[in-house]
Amino acid sequence: MSELRFSLADVAGVRLVVSPANETVMSMWALADPVRHAVHLPWIDRARVTLRRPEVAVRVRPLVDLTRPQRWLPDFLTPAALPNMGMAEQLDQIAATPPAVVVRDLLATTPNRPLSQFGRALLGDPRGLLPQLVDAVRVWYDEAIAPDWPRMRALLDADVSYRAAQLAEGGAGRFFEQLHPSLRWLGDRVVSDDPFERDFDLRGRGLALNPGVFANRRVLWNLLEDSMPAGAYPVRAVGTFWEGAARPSGDPLARVIGPGRAALLDLLDTATTTTDLARLTGMSAGNVSQHLTALHAAGLVVRSRQGRHVLYRNTDAAMVLLRASRGG
Structure with a gap:
């Protein structure tokens, strides 16, 4: 006691x-x-x-x-x-x-x-x-x-x-x-x-x-x-936290590209900054940046600039992978 x-x-x-x-x-x-x-x-x-x-x-x-x-x-x-x-x-x-x-x-x-x-x-x-x-x-x-x-x-x-x-x-x-x-x-x-x-x-x-x-x-x-x-x-x-919870990245996709990168793809249906991605996932900004560089090189995300900010968003190829991994 x-x-x-x-x-x-x-x-x-x-x-x-x-x-x-x-x-x-x-x-x-x-x-x-x-x-x-x-x-x-x-x-x-x-x-x-x-x-x-x-x-x-x-x-x-x-x-x-x-x-x-x-x-x-x-x-x-x-x-x-x-x-x-x-x-x-x-x-x-x-x-x-x-x-x-x-x-x-x-x-x-x-x-x-x-x-x-x-x-x-x-x-x-x-x-x-x-x-x-x-x-x-x-x-x-x-x-x-x-x-x-x-x-x-x-x-x-x-x-x-x-x-x-x-x-x-x-x-x-x-x-x-x-x-x-x-x-x-x-x-x-x-x-x-x-x-x-x-x-x-x-x-x-x-x-x-x-x-x-x-x-x-x-x-x-x-x-x-x-x-x-x-x-x-x-x-x-x-007790019910995991019930019916669709994996944001899905097991198959996470196993191929890693859970961190799969989680980022799930958040990039809309254009998002590295800072916001770090806040949403809890990853460090450096790790988010490394993952985004790899995803960009693979043709899964695109970059665009809005003022002082660089925004990332999924490509059509990434959306196909996400739909397949979610069973949709």
Whole structure:
């Protein structure tokens, strides 16, 4: 059982945010334990195909090693997000983790399970190997999360709006007790029915809470003395999230050109800028630009200029591929 102690400043500092980094990292648990995460089986089936691609598997291996089933996550992998923070900014957060914090967070996971092979290597050389881990998170997001991110983001945003209304209408006590069955509000603290046994004073820093598509069963806390306290809780209505959801890119097309590029094609029925594509998918602007360059070279998108902006749009060839992959 854990307790989080609040001051008036902490109550006023509760904020609800969306974290693409949390979704990316926690999705690995669903991939590794499909029985426990059966609600995500449609995504799991597709993600396993993606992970079997050799060029993806080798780059994502560090993330796989740190997210084995029943293993605690090092907290620096799921930093507290700020409002409207995209994946590129959260990757920068992870990349900026001081080596001493990497070591501390890795050691904090060892009471549950010994470190994996990559975990031991990272422990010995945090400065040298952290960029490899950041690249693994980036690749997994681009390949496995970004194609579904617009729908996931819509579900998460809807939950944030719902919870914000609860907080405004019922106050902190009612809000926390309705957030999850494992939480109780005792006047100046939240008591969490979990196995972590934390007694944590927020010390006026507030608390960032994010709904999670892949959060499962309980609220997961990220409570450190030198960073923003945070918690991830299961999003509402996830049980029907994948039902009848037409894949924007479709499995066949995604397997041929990659999920990231397929997701971009789905958004290019109308002319769109690189910046807007990055915002809609959560990919970095650099990755979007690389994908668009490849799609343009293949004759699947065209470019046009409107003032200072370069707009991209599908060609007729791309539309034929999309219709075929959607079964239309």
